[in-house]
Amino acid sequence: KKMYMESDQFGKKLELTNYFKKLLESNPQLTKGTPLQNAKAIYAFVKKEMEWNDYYSDFSDDAKLSTIYEKHTGNSADINFVLYNLLQAAGIKVTPLVTSTRENGSIERRYPSWQQFNHFLLLATIGESDFFLDATHDAVPFGMLHTNTLNRYCLIMDKQPKDFWVNTQINAIYQDSEKMALTIDQEGNLQGSMRLTQQGYSAYQKRLIVRQAEPKKFIESYYTQLIPDIVIDSFHLKNLENDTLPLVTVLHFKIPQYAQVSGNNIYFNPSIFTRSKDNPFVATERYSAIDFGAPIESQTVATIKIPEGYRLEGFNPDNTIISTDSTAYFQRKIIVSPSNIQILDKAKIGLSEYPVTKYADLRRLFEAIYTDNTLVFKK
Secondary structure, eight states: OHHHHHOTTTGGGGSOOHHHHHHHHTOGGGGSSOHHHHHHHHHHHHHHHOEEOSOOOSSOOSSOHHHHHHHTEEOHHHHHHHHHHHHHHTTOEEEEEEEOOTTTOOOOSSSOOGGGOOEEEEEEEETTEEEEEOTTSTTSOTTOOOGGGOSSEEEEOOSSOSOSEEEOOOSOOEEEEEEEEEEEOTTOOEEEEEEEEEEHHHHHHHHHHHHTSOHHHHHIIIIITTSTTOEEEEEEEESSSOTTSOEEEEEEEEETTOSEEETTEEEEOOOTTOSOOSOSOOOSOOOSOEEOSSOEEEEEEEEEEOOTTOEEOSOOSEEEEEOTTSSEEEEEEEEEOSSEEEEEEEEEEOOSEEOGGGHHHHHHHHHHHTSOOOEEEEO
16 A cells, blocks of 8 residues: 555545646536535546546556646546546545456455556545446446446555455446237247336446447347347337436337247247347356356346237246345246236346355256246147
């Protein structure tokens, strides 16, 4: 810590200068609200004003921070030092942190050395609440961290900290809720609609993909690569620019001969838009912890109109798998009426990380998730 705090590229950058006080004075819209509103406004301002050069660092450039700001570009430390000084100038309590990105490797807390760190970020305290802040990635909402930064621990760089480490566990999760209405004809042609509501890291990752491409190219890259024969009748994204609201995707589509017709049977797999078809946990043994980055919750409700003249053959109406510690589960329910089938899939991974001793438990759960759920309709 002494090395960091005495460095011109770190400790000196924490010393608030009149430059950033005057910068706030020239942008009065940043300090017109409550402390939380001001923090959000400053965070958005820095993301707009500063462009990341794709380089992670826990040390800032040699230049003055004012010079770095006026260039409007820099490494991750440059950008977050600008954010730190503006928040300080606005009277908001902010704590400097150093960490290692996931791609850089995990942190050894028993014998830490500066070589294992490669990123600088902040912890803002407003009232009774703490918010991790990293203005490096412009699509990351206030209070969330990029998935590459979810590496469990940050070293606190206060001169007199109560604790040395802070856990990067935050409330945001991967959260998906999908509703589908599907119709199959006797030739196996599928027509349907889908409404996907995403929050937390699911919404963030989708927004990032969409912002890097035009909507038409996004459709091509996301849906037509997944299902080459799909015909998109209409496609709409709601709340794309407002990351405080759920991201909603509404899709109307057709897929010719999606279901397989064989003799008197129609075989239909309702997992239409599952991006990954392969179970990631197939090995019988594992020797490291299972790190999901953040908890996961997903739900899919599919209502399927039974083809005229057909009925659903043998099926399991309820398949439920729960981990031994009850933190993870998967449930598939099938409800049949004379004309429709409703399938409800719910899955939850309640922890960001599981020890290797829980691997067999998770492997059993994922086997259920990835079990072939093809339905058979008999004439």
